[in-house]
Amino acid sequence: MGFTVDQSIKSFDGRLLKLSHKSEVTHTEMAVNVYLPQQYFAEGSKKLPILLYLSGLTCTPNNASEKAFFQPYANKYGFAVVYPDTSPRGANVAGEDDSWDFGTGAGFYLDATEEPWSKNYRMYTYLLKELLPLIGKEYERLDTTNISICGHSMGGYGALMLYLKNPDIFNSCSAFAPIANPSNCQWGQKCFGNYLGSDKAKWAQYDPCELIHNFKGEKKPILIHQGTADNFYRRDHQLQPENLVKAAKNSPLDGLIDLKLVDGYDHSYYFISSFVADHCAFHAKYMGLD
Numbered sequence: 001m002g003f004t005v006d007q008s009i010k011s012f013d014g015r016l017l018k019l020s021h022k023s024e025v026t027h028t029e030m031a032v033n034v035y036l037p038q039q040y041f042a043e044g045s046k047k048l049p050i051l052l053y054l055s056g057l058t059c060t061p062n063n064a065s066e067k068a069f070f071q072p073y074a075n076k077y078g079f080a081v082v083y084p085d086t087s088p089r090g091a092n093v094a095g096e097d098d099s100w101d102f103g104t105g106a107g108f109y110l111d112a113t114e115e116p117w118s119k120n121y122r123m124y125t126y127l128l129k130e131l132l133p134l135i136g137k138e139y140e141r142l143d144t145t146n147i148s149i150c151g152h153s154m155g156g157y158g159a160l161m162l163y164l165k166n167p168d169i170f171n172s173c174s175a176f177a178p179i180a181n182p183s184n185c186q187w188g189q190k191c192f193g194n195y196l197g198s199d200k201a202k203w204a205q206y207d208p209c210e211l212i213h214n215f216k217g218e219k220k221p222i223l224i225h226q227g228t229a230d231n232f233y234r235r236d237h238q239l240q241p242e243n244l245v246k247a248a249k250n251s252p253l254d255g256l257i258d259l260k261l262v263d264g265y266d267h268s269y270y271f272i273s274s275f276v277a278d279h280c281a282f283h284a285k286y287m288g289l290d
């Protein structure tokens, strides 16, 4: 089943497509936005790389499409941006709308193994086995063999986790204020506990601080920005990017976590958009575009 194009909006010389499709993985209708840069519309253009951007808790595909400002850099370098949703919606699972940090808007990019979540909350398989292949099929001038990954907060964790597990699929990884050690913070413990149960060995299969030890890809840096005025970082200890720097020691990525603490920035899209240029330049290099 293909995409329905709900809207096609001109933006920074390219077009933002608001798409939806029926997912056989989540058994729901899924929304996804795709930004096609100006190069996509040029006669005889070659296949364009893809930046997969994963959003944080409560987001739909629209938050980053409207407020992160990837578009000028997507046009500068010539890559598309794919903005998936953060969970299935309307799965009708009891309790999915009870809190903002679990269930709807908080799929944690994993495959739930526990009832009643395991039928629908399967964002890991959805992204890798359904969404990316469908993008490749429907947009033949996008190159699904040249994908980089980036994300914010829960999506920053998602980007780290997906990259560390699948270096054959993703060229490069960066994150804004990621939940770097989910087994060790309230947000992660709540979601891992409900979706995966109490077996910590299952949690380790998704925690970047565990996965980094078994990373099998090329030795490249991972770029992370973290604002020092982010309350989820300094007050609530939900993010803990330093734990990933520590975990990298004596791992294949020893010394390659490029954590940039940026003074005075909070957790919002004002922070993200301030450093999007750096992240796009970083990924463009590994996409072969600079």
Ligand SMILES: N[C@@H](CCC(=O)N[C@@H](CS)C(=O)NCC(=O)O)C(=O)O
Residues within 6 Å of the ligand: 055, 056, 057, 058, 059, 063, 100, 152, 153, 154, 267, 268, 269
């Ligand atoms: N709803 C939460 C905040 C959730 C939040 O900050 N979500 C971040 C990701 S973790 C986000 O991107 N929010 C949407 C936005 O800023 O557009 C609260 O009330 O504290």
